Amino acid sequence: MIRIIEVGKYRRLLVIGIFGGRRMCGSHLKFGFEFSIISTIMSGSAIELGQEPPEAVAVPEPEVNVDGYGRLAGDVLGAVRFSPGWQRIQGLIADEQSSRDLVAATEASLAELPSYRAQILRLKYSLSTPGSPGLSYQELVPYFGYTAGTVGKMVKSAVRSLRIQDRLDPINRVVYPERY
Secondary structure, three states: OEEEEEEOOEEEEEEEEEEOOEEEEEEEEOOOOOEEEEEEOOOOOOOOOOOOOOOOOOOOOOOOOHHHHHHHHHHHHOOOOOOHHHHHHHHHHHOHHHHHHHHHHHHHHHHOOOHHHHHHHHHHOOOOOOOOOOOOHHHHHHHHOOOHHHHHHHHHHHHHHHOOHHHHHHHHHHHOHHHO
């Protein structure tokens, strides 16, 4: 994760990532091109050693395509347009808190998949592009280098693999809470 944070009149580029199996934070000053490990992140925030904490910087949440998450959840649950399941998912998307829960549950399910299958679904349903209707199989061809038919089979296989009960549970708990 890379964030540019303004502290007073200086800009700092914070690089947070995995170094040697530990979550670490490095700082790169605008004028000095040294990269040094500052501190191991033990909690949610990191401060330079010997420095006062900077003023809180509001980092906007990344926008997500809630409609894409709804379409993916509907496909995984087998909800057909205008069916009760589809209408329930549309109701969840309309409510802000419920849509956050649906996004979190779907992300939890995607985390259980192999990375290439999760990537296929993220691209197909345009999960990180708000307002996008999703990509067609033909539009996915350049990403994978296969024919549209093969890409379609890959997408269907990825959706089927999400239907395994352990992977499906987080989505079911949000869409059908009365069953749990």
